[in-house]
């Protein structure tokens with residue numbers, strides 16, 4: 163089983179909240195930009211986080227294997 167690391171290049175977030183609608187690991191912070199609840203996630207959460215990664219219109223969400 164692998165863990166994944168989730169990150170957002172927050173300075174380029176346009177605050178459209180698409181990621182938060184797709185995955186509850188993302189939330190809108192008080193500055194109007196998205197933040198991550200858990201930076202390390204298990205396999206079981208990877209699919210919904212990757213869906214958010216692929217749906218971000220400015221491509222700033224990164225999901226990578228944490229072990230490699």
Ligand code: SF4
Pocket residue numbers: 170174175176177178179180181182195196217218219220221222223
């Ligand atoms: S989908 Fe991308 S641009 Fe939109 S709120 Fe989430 S991180 Fe920001």
